[in-house]
Amino acid sequence: MRDLKLDFQVLTPLFLGDAEQSAELRAPAFKGLLRHWYRAASPDDINKEACLFGGTSNAEGQSPFLLRVESVSIRTAGWADFRAAQFNQGSGRNTRNGLVYLGYPFQMKGNETRTAIAPGQAFVLRCTYLRDVAQEQGRALLAAAWLFAHLGGAGTRSRRGFGSLSLRSWNAEDWPDAAQLPLLTEAKSAEEGRAMIQSGIDTIRSWFKPVENVNQQRTQAPHLGPEFRFKLLDKPYPAEQWNRALAEMGAGMQAFRLRRPPDYQMVKDHLQGRPLQTTPPRATFGLPLSFRYTSQRGQVTLAPLDAERHGSLLLLRLLRIGARLYPLYVRMDGAVPGVDPPAALLKASRGLRRTEHNVMDEFFDSL
Template identity: 30%
Template sequence: MHWITLRMRVRTPIFNGDDGAGLRPASLRGPMAFWFRALAGTVAGPDVDTLRRMEESVFGAMGAPSPIAVRLARPLPVEWEQRPQWLEYGDNGEKGPGLGYLLGQGMGSIVGGRYRLMRPYVAPEQAGLFPLRIGLSGNPAVDALALAALWLLCAYGGVGARVRRGFGGLSIEGVSDGAEHLKAIPWTAESLRSPGFDHYRDLTRLWTATPELRECAAHLPELVDLEKPGVFARPWNDDEVPTYPVLSRARTCAGLSVASNRTWEGLLAHTGTCFSRFRASVAATPATVHTTPQQGQAAGDDAAGAAPPTHPLFPLGALGLPVVYANGGRVGERRASPLWLRPVADQGGQWHLFSFAFHDRFLPGNPPLVETYKRRGPVEIRDCDVVELSRRWVEGMKGEADPQWQ
């Protein structure tokens, strides 16, 4: 096994459990596997058995350890402060609820009109640069794709809780040791660094055409052949809705915000305010269907929905579930938000919001039905709602610094 050491940086606070560990190798391997599937899905397509086999060849399975090793050279410092300084101020230095809105009820609660954290976190300024050791297997395909998964995690995702709302961001700042072991794979010490601001500026889709991923993606068929010769895996057709998140020209959208701020917390505070208004505008959208004329005129689709008819459309749910829902004592379907929000900094140190969404199938079933709190009968969330709302958000943030959603 050949080891390389990466210089890593925490970009936004990491919420990774309640035991004070801060960050573990397993906390990285899980998100790496998510982004590997998004990449491998460009080859495996609808064949999820092939997708599983490809993942196992890189990240291992029960009884078959991964050929790749991930080690943290030192633990990251953990903070327990309920009201840290970065939570004090919103956009332009004004106090506001935007950050608390993005953090949600799982990370804290409002006490005395102010949001207070209830979970430990890793603060960017305290963590500083930290070393991450990666043990390479010697198989060029496996090594190239494992590093591609880590690169994708740092470029677009994160670790821990609330990564889809801008938290848990990491970046690769360089290679401090073992760069000579990259010669056999399509990575260099420079290309492995997390992308700069120019990378995000013109992105409208998440796809494999970037220089960093193109050569790595060429190794994917090798995993298919190694694991299951003669497999009938194929790429997704443009007219198919993928059943899981996958990098795609046709089934993703992305964009960079006009709004910027000198700090990540200021940007996310502003983003939280915008997102709150955006969700409110979606909740007020008339979007209820009726199966018979006797059911009367359509009612507004708001989150309370006092007495909706059978099978009302519920576009608000397309931004992610749960939206406070229940069916008696039974919990229904869960679905993370398809919309991701990620702060990125430009060369001058100003932070912008990079938003993107995977347009995969929202929930199983045709149509998928979910029971929600205070609504009689199931509600329907359509794949087209995911596409429409995510594009509306992305285009709105690209077009105005402070969009007023109608």
């Protein structure tokens, strides 16, 4: 047997829990996240995925490794502890708050008792291999862990900055390929961090089949194809000011999207009797998407045709470099919401025409 030990620290509140929404570090959730990031690294034939993470058919069987979460104790916090009101901008009906915007729906009525694992919490993921594995499988787990730790997050609203983690160290003695993947906690500056991220991505791409050659159906999910890119901003924040960092990231996104033409008028016209024919460009940020107007009765909700949701390809998170936190924006490759597959009015049987404007990319390019 050999272990892969991942030493993590929570950077932003991690809303991960049981059925009662009480904060809990759950091994099945982390294994699912590793599977997700393996798909991003190697979106090819599903049989290889099952060889690493297990499957339900007779030919697949059990995963070759066990995953355990180790933590001495768990410190929790609730939404009220994050002092979101200090980031309010404006007043009354025009109040805007970037932390509330990214943290929807944590502040809503009914979530008062919901708890998160607090920033600063440390824990270990230990992956224990039960049998010998080929180099390809070892690299698959390393790639999934590295991508999850540096690009992704865990729990509710992890695409919008909550559940950001820092991989402080991993035991690489039995994993020689791990030396090819840099840990961002060892960077000394944002510039060095950007170089390390690119180096890690290049290494992982070299380990697996190029995305252009794989099954098109599998590439609908987020992956590291040609459209993948990232931006690590130069503005640092003290670790204890994670809430200010997210508030400023959220305020920037909210200002970009607020009443952005032509979405606002397109949907308002729909409520006034001129049916919507084309997907509003804002759908490219992710679906479902709801529009509400104080001057109009009713609500308009868009969703993917024949599906409940289509997650955003744009990921926001905080990355720890030294003692500071830096904003990281990641644009994954994959099917763009509202473009492929098309969007539709909620519960409608017919899709809308695809949007011609990818405002998600416009926002990314504006950073």
